[in-house]
Amino acid sequence: MANKLISEIPLPKSIANVFSARNISTAKDALTLTEFELMELLDVGLTEVRSALSQISEIVAPPYQTALSLMEQRFQNEHLGGHFPTGLKGLDAALCGGIPFGVLTELVGPAGIGKTQFCLKLSLLASLPTNYGGLDGRVIYIDVESKFSSRRLLEIGLRSFPEIFQMKEMAQEMAGRILVLRPTSLAEFTQSLEQIKVSLLQKQVKMLVIDSMAALVSGEHEQGARRQQTLSWHISFIKSLAEFSRIPVVVTNQVRSRNHEDASRYSFQVQSRDGAIGTTMQYDSHLVAALGIQWAHAVTTRLVLEAKSGERFIKVAKSPISPPLAFPFHITSSGILLLSDDGKEVMGPEINAIHCQGHNEIINFGMEGLH
Amino acid sequence: MEIWRLPISASQRGKLISAGYTSLSSLSSISSSDLARELKVSESEAMNILKVASHSRGSETSNASCSIVEGAQSAWDMLHDEESLMHITTSSADLDNILGGGIHCKEVTEIGGVPGIGKTQLGIQVAVNVQIPNDFGGLGGKAIYIDTEGSFMVERAFQIAEACIEDMSEYNRFLRKDFQECKIKMLPQDILENIFYFRICSYTEQIALINYLDKFLSEHKDVKVIVVDSVTFHFRQDFDDMALRTRVLSGMALKLMNLAKRFSLAVVLLNQVTTKHTEASFQLALALGDSWSHTCTNRIVLYWNGNERYAYIDKSPSLRSASAAYSVTARGIRNSSSSCKRIKMM
Numbered sequence: 001m002a003n004k005l006i007s008e009i010p011l012p013k014s015i016a017n018v019f020s021a022r023n024i025s026t027a028k029d030a031l032t033l034t035e036f037e038l039m040e041l042l043d044v045g046l047t048e049v050r051s052a053l054s055q056i057s058e059i060v061a062p063p064y065q066t067a068l069s070l071m072e073q074r075f076q077n078e079h080l081g082g083h084f085p086t087g088l089k090g091l092d093a094a095l096c097g098g099i100p101f102g103v104l105t106e107l108v109g110p111a112g113i114g115k116t117q118f119c120l121k122l123s124l125l126a127s128l129p130t131n132y133g134g135l136d137g138r139v140i141y142i143d144v145e146s147k148f149s150s151r152r153l154l155e156i157g158l159r160s161f162p163e164i165f166q167m168k169e170m171a172q173e174m175a176g177r178i179l180v181l182r183p184t185s186l187a188e189f190t191q192s193l194e195q196i197k198v199s200l201l202q203k204q205v206k207m208l209v210i211d212s213m214a215a216l217v218s219g220e221h222e223q224g225a226r227r228q229q230t231l232s233w234h235i236s237f238i239k240s241l242a243e244f245s246r247i248p249v250v251v252t253n254q255v256r257s258r259n260h261e262d263a264s265r266y267s268f269q270v271q272s273r274d275g276a277i278g279t280t281m282q283y284d285s286h287l288v289a290a291l292g293i294q295w296a297h298a299v300t301t302r303l304v305l306e307a308k309s310g311e312r313f314i315k316v317a318k319s320p321i322s323p324p325l326a327f328p329f330h331i332t333s334s335g336i337l338l339l340s341d342d343g344k345e346v347m348g349p350e351i352n353a354i355h356c357q358g359h360n361e362i363i364n365f366g367m368e369g370l371h
Numbered sequence: 372m373e374i375w376r377l378p379i380s381a382s383q384r385g386k387l388i389s390a391g392y393t394s395l396s397s398l399s400s401i402s403s404s405d406l407a408r409e410l411k412v413s414e415s416e417a418m419n420i421l422k423v424a425s426h427s428r429g430s431e432t433s434n435a436s437c438s439i440v441e442g443a444q445s446a447w448d449m450l451h452d453e454e455s456l457m458h459i460t461t462s463s464a465d466l467d468n469i470l471g472g473g474i475h476c477k478e479v480t481e482i483g484g485v486p487g488i489g490k491t492q493l494g495i496q497v498a499v500n501v502q503i504p505n506d507f508g509g510l511g512g513k514a515i516y517i518d519t520e521g522s523f524m525v526e527r528a529f530q531i532a533e534a535c536i537e538d539m540s541e542y543n544r545f546l547r548k549d550f551q552e553c554k555i556k557m558l559p560q561d562i563l564e565n566i567f568y569f570r571i572c573s574y575t576e577q578i579a580l581i582n583y584l585d586k587f588l589s590e591h592k593d594v595k596v597i598v599v600d601s602v603t604f605h606f607r608q609d610f611d612d613m614a615l616r617t618r619v620l621s622g623m624a625l626k627l628m629n630l631a632k633r634f635s636l637a638v639v640l641l642n643q644v645t646t647k648h649t650e651a652s653f654q655l656a657l658a659l660g661d662s663w664s665h666t667c668t669n670r671i672v673l674y675w676n677g678n679e680r681y682a683y684i685d686k687s688p689s690l691r692s693a694s695a696a697y698s699v700t701a702r703g704i705r706n707s708s709s710s711c712k713r714i715k716m717m
Contacts, residue, residue, distance in 0.1 A: 028575040031582075032615060034622050057582030062570060064587075067516070068563035071525040081526070096526050103521045232608040240572055243521055263646040263653035266672060268683060268692075294607060296486040297643045300522055318487035320524040323701065348678025352487065 018042045027060045084248045090341030094322040099248045108253040108289045109305030110356040115252045116147045121335035126207040127177040137206025139178045144215040159334035214254040214290040235298045255287045287354040308355040317351045324351035386410045396448045398424045463706045465695040476637045483642035483657035484673030489699045490641045491522045494598040496704045501596040512595025513565040519604045532562035534702030574605035601641040603658045617662045624666035
């Protein structure tokens with residue numbers, strides 16, 4: 001809509017001619033200039049500029065919907081009202097059905113905690129027919145770090161849904177629906193994204209997994225502001241892709257150590273002498289999610305996977321619908337399993353903290369059936 | 372133009388003056404039922420007075436020499452307007468307290484905070500609370516929700532609407548001591564029907580929509596709040612020319628302020644957070660830069676303090692800097708559950 005041509009908008013002929021004479025061809029060009037600038041550029045009066053702008057705006061502005069019709073539409077047209085069940089009962093209940101369609105869901109955690117395992121399980125689930133809780137469609141899996149293991153995928157399938165995967169043709173059909181891409185650079189990734197957007201609907205793609213987003217950028221630039229800028233376009237693009245296709249998009253993120261650039265206070269907090277603020281700093285873990293605060297704003301749901309006191313937890317750190325809950329989990333041959341469906345409520349900013357304690361033992365525990 | 376020039380009876384004139392209405396402009400924003408109540412006259416009399424007043428005002432504007440500067444309003448007349456300002460409750464009494472009753476109508480309020488602090492929750496709560504009927508102290512208006520990030524979740528809005536209706540029934544039962552089950556006839560679906568949802572996918576659409584709202588609001592006069600969630604997202608991604616971004620943003624802010632004043636509605640802009648390097652350390656600050664921070668009338672920062680969520684009034688022409696705790700519950704925004712609720716004055 002932003003790139004709508006002025007020539008296609010029904011404006012009075014005189015002003016339309018002036019627009020094209022001054023090389024203002026799209027609505028975007030016209031709307032980014034202020035009224036005064038347009039007056040100067042086009043050499044017309046304020047009333048004409050205003051009426052032209054209001055006509056252009058009316059055409060470019062998106063239509064409205066009442067929240068009620070939005071809800072009815074979602075429940076009628078989409079699987080479970082726009083949610084993709086993960087198979088983890090407690091998590092699905094907290095997220096009001098599962099991973100939401102049309103927005104970004106992020107999995108963040110230290111290395112080896114189980115993010116890729118979760119992604120594999122989700123890809124498998126999405127490829128299954130709807131009577132098994134799946135989306136009955138293709139999955140695009142963008143595997144940046146070459147962690148995708150089809151052998152592991154089939155093992156998960158065999159253990160979780162033996163009735164389907166024991167038959168070789170069915171296994172082939174399901175596995176055939178998962179398309180793996182392995183971009184070796186950010187530029188290649190960008191290209192793949194653009195291609196995906198074009199063919200998304202025709203190819204019946206029902207889910208997009210990017211594992212991992214952080215790995216794409218870490219090789220390219222120095223950290224901080226430069227990296228944020230690199231990713232802005234991608235963040236915007238992936239979000240719009242998710243939005244218009246109404247599919248769930250799962251992205252994994254890495255962790256890094258906290259450095260001096262990470263701020264956690266506002267200017268008015270620093271001046272305050274309140275003791276409560278000091279204590280927050282003490283309990284902060286030394287790990288933070290990579291990709292920065294702009295990315296943290298862009299994702300709609302953030303699931304933190306962490307290891308604490310010898311146990312692994314999956315925490316709902318950011319969600320429009322779920323309270324801050326932590327579920328203990330472990331990894332078995334059939335993927336991720338919750339040890340309890342009743343999440344423990346976590347108070348305060350602790351829900352965002354990422355712990356990595358007692359990690360080495362955990363990597364070996366529970367992975368016996370793997371190779 | 373003075374009241375004593377109006378062609379009304381002497382007793383009515385006396386009542387008007389003793390009630391404090393000394394000029395015609397103070398009668399411009401009051402309804403006939405309110406006037407009837409204040410003057411202790413019948414409603415038809417009040418309507419008459421108002422009709423006569425607007426008549427005289429109509430003929431007065433043709434003689435432009437009467438006012439010193441056309442379009443100006445004296446501070447005394449504005450005082451009446453300010454005192455009759457409507458507020459939208461946030462459902463947290465502590466938060467409403469530091470806000471002076473709630474989110475102000477006719478003003479632009481910017482609310483910013485880190486991800487997960489509850490900005491969208493507060494936005495949805497306000498979009499629901501604006502619909503609280505007049506009998507319960509609300510505005511009985513509709514809401515426009517402009518979603519730039521896709522964070523609006525209908526199920527959550529339904530939950531909050533349901534809780535709001537339950538609270539109203541509870542209040543009703545408490546108030547009407549005759550134990551009659553005075554059921555509120557509103558359903559959560561009715562509340563959802565009064566939220567006009569726009570989904571924006573680029574900054575061009577954002578600018579176009581805000582231009583178009585002028586026409587939309589003239590057709591939907593009962594809209595009393597516009598929530599933009601978030602105003603930042605599209606302006607952080609595509610701009611290489613920062614000067615252009617500043618110009619576009621300030622143009623947008625002016626238009627919103629204009630809409631707020633003309634249609635007497637509240638504008639709530641949700642903003643994101645960025646890190647700023649000041650005084651050899653990195654601090655959090657609201658996004659969009661220093662020039663943007665001047666454009667909004669009120670600015671509220673939501674932050675974590677220990678284990679609690681707090682709201683801090685960073686900038687306001689009429690409220691003092693204070694912070695209050697609030698919490699996000701399954702029913703929406705509510706007072707924080709800690710027993711020692713402190714409102715910190717700064």
